[in-house]
Amino acid sequence: MEAAIRTSELRKVYTSAPPAAAGRGPASRGPKKKEPKPQIVALDGINLDVAPGQIFGLLGPNGAGKSTTVGVLTTRVRPTSGTAWVGGHDVWRDQTAAKRKIGVVAQRPNLDFSLTAREILQFHGAYFGLSHHERSERARALLERFKLTDRADQLVRGFSGGMMQRVSIARAMMHDPQVLFLDEPSAGLDPQTRLLLWEIIREYNEKGRTILLTTHNLEEADALCQHLAIIDHGHIIASGTPRELKASVPGGFLLRLRFGATSPALLERLGTLAGVTEVRSTGDSAVDLYAGRGGSLIPEIVNAAAALGVEVSDVHISEPSLENLFLHHTGRSLRE
Amino acid sequence: MNGKAFLALLARDVHVARRNVVPLLFQTFLQPLLFVFIFGRVMVGSGYMKEEYKSLLLPGIMAISMVFTGVWAVAMPLIGEFQFTREIEDRLLAPIDISWVAIEKVVFGLIQAVVAGLVVIPLAAIILRPGLELHVTAPLVFACITLLVAGFSACGGLALGCSVDQQHIGLMFSMVLTPMIFFGCTYYPWSALNKFPVVQKLVLINPLAYASEGLRATLVPQFPHLSLALILIALAVFDALFLIVGLRQFRNKAVS
Numbered sequence: 158m159e160a161a162i163r164t165s166e167l168r169k170v171y172t173s174a175p176p177a178a179a180g181r182g183p184a185s186r187g188p189k190k191k192e193p194k195p196q197i198v199a200l201d202g203i204n205l206d207v208a209p210g211q212i213f214g215l216l217g218p219n220g221a222g223k224s225t226t227v228g229v230l231t232t233r234v235r236p237t238s239g240t241a242w243v244g245g246h247d248v249w250r251d252q253t254a255a256k257r258k259i260g261v262v263a264q265r266p267n268l269d270f271s272l273t274a275r276e277i278l279q280f281h282g283a284y285f286g287l288s289h290h291e292r293s294e295r296a297r298a299l300l301e302r303f304k305l306t307d308r309a310d311q312l313v314r315g316f317s318g319g320m321m322q323r324v325s326i327a328r329a330m331m332h333d334p335q336v337l338f339l340d341e342p343s344a345g346l347d348p349q350t351r352l353l354l355w356e357i358i359r360e361y362n363e364k365g366r367t368i369l370l371t372t373h374n375l376e377e378a379d380a381l382c383q384h385l386a387i388i389d390h391g392h393i394i395a396s397g398t399p400r401e402l403k404a405s406v407p408g409g410f411l412l413r414l415r416f417g418a419t420s421p422a423l424l425e426r427l428g429t430l431a432g433v434t435e436v437r438s439t440g441d442s443a444v445d446l447y448a449g450r451g452g453s454l455i456p457e458i459v460n461a462a463a464a465l466g467v468e469v470s471d472v473h474i475s476e477p478s479l480e481n482l483f484l485h486h487t488g489r490s491l492r493e
Numbered sequence: 494m495n496g497k498a499f500l501a502l503l504a505r506d507v508h509v510a511r512r513n514v515v516p517l518l519f520q521t522f523l524q525p526l527l528f529v530f531i532f533g534r535v536m537v538g539s540g541y542m543k544e545e546y547k548s549l550l551l552p553g554i555m556a557i558s559m560v561f562t563g564v565w566a567v568a569m570p571l572i573g574e575f576q577f578t579r580e581i582e583d584r585l586l587a588p589i590d591i592s593w594v595a596i597e598k599v600v601f602g603l604i605q606a607v608v609a610g611l612v613v614i615p616l617a618a619i620i621l622r623p624g625l626e627l628h629v630t631a632p633l634v635f636a637c638i639t640l641l642v643a644g645f646s647a648c649g650g651l652a653l654g655c656s657v658d659q660q661h662i663g664l665m666f667s668m669v670l671t672p673m674i675f676f677g678c679t680y681y682p683w684s685a686l687n688k689f690p691v692v693q694k695l696v697l698i699n700p701l702a703y704a705s706e707g708l709r710a711t712l713v714p715q716f717p718h719l720s721l722a723l724i725l726i727a728l729a730v731f732d733a734l735f736l737i738v739g740l741r742q743f744r745n746k747a748v749s
Binding site: 171228231232233234235252253254256257259261263265266267268269270271272276277280281283284285286328 | 495497498501502504505508509512577578579580582583584585586587588589590591748749
């Protein structure tokens with residue numbers, strides 16, 4: 158089956174400041190001759206392959222290149238080199254065909270402030286050739302779904318950020334695109350609206366539509382995405398299902414243990430258990446244990462401690478997380 | 494080109510214009526009305542100017558009204574829509590080549606400029622009557638010149654709107670439009686500059702000069718004016734030039 162989204166060796170080098178929402182990679186200097194323009198490498202050989210019907214997440218810190226990738230795929234940012242396809246159309250050779258396939262929600266609300274919420278949806282439908290009846294019907298249904306009906310006929314100028322974001326997403330769904338791009342869709346949303354949004358995204362995906370979303374929120378990536386690519390400094394540094402990615406971190410589990418008492422012998426004994434990569438004493442009776450497995454280690458720990466006459470008083474297992482993964486690949490925390 | 498999408502873009506602009514119809518009317522007609530009243534009625538009525546000045550003035554006022562409206566109607570929305578809020582983004586994502594989004598703006602500005610120009614005639618006729626002598630002997634040439642004037646105004650609005658930032662709007666008006674109006678043969682015919690040969694040559698780079706002279710040639714041919722052939726060629730060149738520059742600027746602005 159043809160990929161819904163594919164990119165091959167996508168590169169983007171900005172010679173002037175990139176748009177505010179786009180990525181800002183590491184700066185390097187251009188050729189010294191003539192006027193040396195500062196060059197900013199936003200994308201450095203991005204290869205993506207997104208299967209139809211997938212919810213695909215691009216996860217990375219601010220400035221990693223997420224928005225630039227979305228920009229290239231949605232005809233808004235011209236790549237310096239490389240190719241991008243959406244639904245089999247080369248985005249930069251056959252723009253109009255590509256635009257028919259996509260719906261886009263930008264990072265910042267870019268609503269038409271001269272129109273009401275309903276008009277925004279209806280005109281959007283008109284741009285895509287929907288009939289008058291279809292436009293009104295779909296706009297009504299989407300306004301209802303996004304809980305915007307009571308404000309539908311007011312100018313969006315006065316809407317709150319969260320409401321604008323909902324209108325943006327409804328608008329992107331108006332022409333029922335095959336591929337939906339959501340750039341940081343839940344940034345700035347309250348938890349309630351975020352849950353509504355997740356529900357709507359899943360619903361849309363169940364209709365067989367492909368969704369590519371960018372996020373720096375680990376919880377969101379984990380909860381929504383079937384496939385993830387982790388991006389940093391314009392490179393994809395890892396990709397796979399959230400589970401695969403998390404399992405790929407060596408010693409991804411962290412077991413925080415508390416004993417009646419600890420001794421060097423106990424620490425040594427714990428270090429020999431299968432799968433344990435590091436044992437660290439963190440206090441009088443507390444031990445942090447990094448390991449490749451979690452719950453299955455507990456009986457062995459209890460037995461080892463019992464053999465030395467020590468009791469286990471507390472156990473806390475933290476599962477492998479994307480945070481750990483990002484830390485593992487980049488040496489930096491995602492939240493930095 | 495996608496005709497449906499193009500018409501929908503046009504419908505959107507018409508819809509927004511209809512919502513802002515009162516300010517739009519003031520913006521378009523207040524200035525020409527005041528000019529016609531002060532210069533045509535007050536100055537002539539009090540004897541400071543000759544009666545025939547009424548007829549000489551009208552084409553110039555019509556040209557100003559068209560250029561001002563055409564530039565304003567395209568440039569101002571574009572400057573706003575390309576700002577931080579990127580209001581135009583949704584239209585750039587419509588399934589149509591982005592150049593057509595720009596052309597739609599031009600078509601809409603052109604229509605407004607034509608209306609703004611044509612409405613000046615009856616308005617002036619009411620205020621200036623009697624003494625206004627219009628002789629439209631070649632209506633087709635008049636129509637052609639009107640369209641070309643509206644065209645370069647709208648295309649000029651596209652080029653300016655995609656080149657000027659919001660904080661420089663005031664500068665655009667004082668540095669570009671004001672000198673254009675005063676050196677645009679609007680309140681006087683080109684031949685009145687005979688005593689200022691350098692200025693007379695310089696104003697020929699001003700498209701508004703051809704607009705005023707062209708309308709003068711087709712509305713009040715009894716006054717001296719530039720040759721019609723020169724006017725038509727010059728206007729066509731300005732139309733093409735501003736369209737090419739405008740489209741290039743638009744594409745640069747639309748895609749990063």
